Amino acid sequence: MAQKIRVVIAKPGLDGHDRGAKIVARALRDAGMEVIYTGLHQTPEQIVETAVQEDADAVGISILSGAHMTLVPRIIEGLKQERGDDVLVVVGGTIPTDDADELKRLGVSAVFTPGAPTSEIVEFLREHVSVS
Amino acid sequence: MATTEDPTHLDSTGKWRRETYDSTPERTDELFTTISGLENEPLYTPDNVAFDYGRDLGYPGLFPYTRGVYPTMYRGQLWTMRQFAGFGTAEETNARFRYLLEHGQTGLSTAFDMPTLMGHDSDAPRSCGEVGREGVAIDSLDDMEMLFAGIPLDRVSTSMTINSPAAMLLAFYVCVGENQLVSRDRLRGTIQTDILKEYIAQKEFIFPPEPSMRLVIDMIEFCAAEMPLWHPVSISGYHIREAGSTAAQELAFTLADGFAYVEACIDRGLDVDEFAPRLSFFFNAHLDFFEEIAKYRAARRIWARELRERYGATNPRSWLMRFHTQTAGVSLTAQQPEVNIVRTALEALAAVLGGTQSLHTNSFDEALALPTENAVRLALRTQQVIAHETGVVNTIDPLGGSYHVEELTNKLEAEAYRYFDRIRELGGVVAAIKENFFQREIADASFRYQSEVERRQRVIVGVNRYELAEEQPVEILKIDPALEQKQIERVRALRARRDTAAVEAALAQLQREAATEDRNLMRSIIEASKAYVTIGEMCDALREVWGVWRETPVF
Numbered sequence: 001m002a003q004k005i006r007v008v009i010a011k012p013g014l015d016g017h018d019r020g021a022k023i024v025a026r027a028l029r030d031a032g033m034e035v036i037y038t039g040l041h042q043t044p045e046q047i048v049e050t051a052v053q054e055d056a057d058a059v060g061i062s063i064l065s066g067a068h069m070t071l072v073p074r075i076i077e078g079l080k081q082e083r084g085d086d087v088l089v090v091v092g093g094t095i096p097t098d099d100a101d102e103l104k105r106l107g108v109s110a111v112f113t114p115g116a117p118t119s120e121i122v123e124f125l126r127e128h129v130s131v132s
Numbered sequence: 133m134a135t136t137e138d139p140t141h142l143d144s145t146g147k148w149r150r151e152t153y154d155s156t157p158e159r160t161d162e163l164f165t166t167i168s169g170l171e172n173e174p175l176y177t178p179d180n181v182a183f184d185y186g187r188d189l190g191y192p193g194l195f196p197y198t199r200g201v202y203p204t205m206y207r208g209q210l211w212t213m214r215q216f217a218g219f220g221t222a223e224e225t226n227a228r229f230r231y232l233l234e235h236g237q238t239g240l241s242t243a244f245d246m247p248t249l250m251g252h253d254s255d256a257p258r259s260c261g262e263v264g265r266e267g268v269a270i271d272s273l274d275d276m277e278m279l280f281a282g283i284p285l286d287r288v289s290t291s292m293t294i295n296s297p298a299a300m301l302l303a304f305y306v307c308v309g310e311n312q313l314v315s316r317d318r319l320r321g322t323i324q325t326d327i328l329k330e331y332i333a334q335k336e337f338i339f340p341p342e343p344s345m346r347l348v349i350d351m352i353e354f355c356a357a358e359m360p361l362w363h364p365v366s367i368s369g370y371h372i373r374e375a376g377s378t379a380a381q382e383l384a385f386t387l388a389d390g391f392a393y394v395e396a397c398i399d400r401g402l403d404v405d406e407f408a409p410r411l412s413f414f415f416n417a418h419l420d421f422f423e424e425i426a427k428y429r430a431a432r433r434i435w436a437r438e439l440r441e442r443y444g445a446t447n448p449r450s451w452l453m454r455f456h457t458q459t460a461g462v463s464l465t466a467q468q469p470e471v472n473i474v475r476t477a478l479e480a481l482a483a484v485l486g487g488t489q490s491l492h493t494n495s496f497d498e499a500l501a502l503p504t505e506n507a508v509r510l511a512l513r514t515q516q517v518i519a520h521e522t523g524v525v526n527t528i529d530p531l532g533g534s535y536h537v538e539e540l541t542n543k544l545e546a547e548a549y550r551y552f553d554r555i556r557e558l559g560g561v562v563a564a565i566k567e568n569f570f571q572r573e574i575a576d577a578s579f580r581y582q583s584e585v586e587r588r589q590r591v592i593v594g595v596n597r598y599e600l601a602e603e604q605p606v607e608i609l610k611i612d613p614a615l616e617q618k619q620i621e622r623v624r625a626l627r628a629r630r631d632t633a634a635v636e637a638a639l640a641q642l643q644r645e646a647a648t649e650d651r652n653l654m655r656s657i658i659e660a661s662k663a664y665v666t667i668g669e670m671c672d673a674l675r676e677v678w679g680v681w682r683e684t685p686v687f
Contacts, residue, residue, distance in 0.1 A: 019375050019578050021687075022686075022687035066265030070262075096500050113500075119586055
């Protein structure tokens with residue numbers, strides 16, 4: 001039997017907009033993935049720690065506070081230090097196109113903006129995650 | 133006219149349905165239920181709708197206020213056009229405020245940044261990257277003075293969207309008023325302060341529910357005594373809806389929160405007629421046009437009835453539900469963002485037909501970033517078109533008596549009462565929060581809706597139908613990252629120049645009073661504000677006494 005994909009859904013920063021995070025978490029779970037949701041108000045360091053502890057294949061960062069250019073790079077850096085290029089990182093939220101391009105340059109695999117169907121996110125993870 | 137007493141009606145609608153309607157097939161590609169999942173009949177007539185005009189509708193300005201809270205409604209005065217604004221430091225937002233006032237806006241509405249909402253100063257490590265991003269950064273009275281520079285507080289009404297640290301922001305506003313020689317009894321406006329919906333939906337909480345409720349009641353008590361023109365709480369369904377609830381949940385949970393505040397004030401020993409007239413509400417305007425209109429009408433009727441009958445209010449002003457409305461941010465799409473202008477216009481129209489007292493229309497670019505000035509002006513112009521060009525303001529509650537709207541109003545009301553019973557069985561709002569009741573209900577509803585969208589049973593133009601292969605780029609507002617550093621330097625400079633002994637004394641007093649049950653904290657918070665104690669310092673002092681709240685997330 002194939003290994004289940006393990007995904008950490010993470011809410012960095014101070015904003016409480018968790019509708020998207022919860023919908024995505026549930027959709028991934030319904031698609032047969034193992035989902036760990038960090039809950040709100042996490043620091044980048046806490047998220048990296050969770051991803052390491054949970055041996056995550058992917059981290060989905062949900063952020064709608066406008067702080068993505070500060071917080072996401074810190075998570076990517078932390079993950080690289082702890083896990084090399086082992087963890088796939090995707091981001092969801094209100095991310096302007098220019099910022100999305102920059103985040104991808106820094107190592108984010110995909111950015112999903114409001115309106116993105118969960119099926120697209122499920123598919124993306126299935127295609128791009130290499131289950132260890 | 134249909135009445136509940138009419139025994140003579142024949143089921144001609146049923147006959148019509150069987151013999152005429154059912155012979156042609158319906159479309160099956162999209163749902164005919166409301167966005168919230170309520171069933172819609174193809175047709176409403178006197179046969180399938182029952183209401184008693186006098187009991188259920190009545191007249192504008194009279195109990196039960198279904199048709200509107202004021203006798204003249206928009207023929208007397210239009211709603212307040214109030215665009216929520218705030219970004220960067222107080223200086224940038226002050227400029228935006230003046231811009232909006234110059235373009236015909238009639239009230240101010242302040243958006244604070246995340247660190248302010250969460251009670252952290254701009255130079256706190258948790259604030260890194262968030263200063264001035266989602267709203268204006270306010271650390272102390274010093275910033276508040278700059279925010280309202282050149283804006284005479286006796287001539288504007290100001291709304292402030294802040295909850296956990298609401299008491300501090302109210303104190304700052306009172307102090308700015310004093311500096312301008314405007315006494316607190318002349319200040320007009322609203323501060324959100326609705327902490328219950330933070331635990332339920334918006335999740336910007338600091339302290340556990342019990343001390344948070346105490347702070348809310350302290351503010352209500354203080355305003356009842358000293359700020360007769362101020363609304364100390366804006367009981368908010370907006371965020372409940374944005375978190376993914378249905379219209380019925382928004383209605384029910386918001387009213388349940390309202391009743392919880394009323395009960396807490398009565399427990400404090402306040403007379404209901406002392407404070408109830410200053411409670412106000414804040415609802416969402418989503419896309420399901422008639423459902424939204426029905427929601428506002430049901431809300432007014434329920435509030436009036438419960439305040440009069442359950443809580444014994446005798447002053448008619450206590451029965452009135454006045455509310456602000458904002459169009460649904462959650463309905464905006466990043467795809468083909470110009471289409472959001474149309475969505476917002478329709479939502480705003482529903483709010484007006486539902487009798488709102490004030491309105492914020494979202495800007496079309498807000499699924500991407502904070503709005504540009506042009507986008508904000510267009511959103512304001514949308515309201516002005518509704519007010520001045522469409523004629524919908526000429527007649528009060530123009531949809532009153534519509535079979536469909538009356539039926540939906542009844543249905544939403546019945547749904548709300550079912551939720552009130554469940555919340556009561558769980559032991560009240562705070563107990564239900566601790567059991568994750570609301571959070572679970574909302575998560576389920578939001579997932580159901582998303583699933584309908586993904587199955588294309590709900591069409592979202594530009595998202596799951598009529599997509600464009602190549603999206604046109606739109607101009608968006610960039611917040612200068614240097615503003616964060618500027619604000620950090622401001623708050624550090626303030627700390628260096630203020631009287632440290634006064635700061636320490638004020639914080640010690642605040643902690644002493646917070647540790648006892650019987651002191652209203654507003655006075656010591658105002659004293660601390662005058663000593664230029666920051667929000668972060670005051671909140672940290674209270675965190676030490678009260679602890680912090682952490683939720684167990686459900687999805």
